[in-house]
Amino acid sequence: MAIDISASYNRKSSKFEAGFHWAKPETVQKVCEIVRKQLALHPESDLTSASKFSDLGADSLDTVEIVMGLEEVFDISVEEENSQSITTVQEAADLIEKLVQKKTEA
Template sequence: MLHPVQPRAPFCARRVHCGHFSFRRNLIMATFDDVKDVIVDKLGVDADKVTPEARFVEDLGADSLETVELIMGLEDKFGVTIPDEAAETIRTVQAAVDYIENNQ
């Protein structure tokens, strides 16, 4: 008896730990952890409060000077330049991770 052929999802969609997806996810998690370290150091906040959706000013209590120091710390840590226009749009931890991932 023949069985109908079942359509298959792309390899990475079927398996959580496929090669490229797993590598990319690990890279982003490493970037998040490094960004988190800079935030904890520069803002003096509890590491548990640093989540991807945490906002620097509203949730983590950063003032304008601390925000500038945070951006400079990220530039030093990751070897990137964050122009003022871009820095003004980086308001959350995830936005910082995304900027670094896209500009490193």
């Protein structure tokens, strides 16, 4: 399992935020595929784990449809409050890993 530790400065709250990203590379890749398909992006478009949906032209409806696609592909259910907090490929992949793990432990 890959673990990526990063830090960023949140301009809105004027605080540094540390993040732990533990999604598997194949999960990140699958999220990228779903985002490309949903947003009709070119197959060669440069998507990374840090790609923000809004920077790719996604509006709130697109984000809902991305989440619905993730739910279908990964056979998970994302609660509304979680879906509203997903803004990047990495956040989506991390949430998927968490929900899949939770599902297998149940």
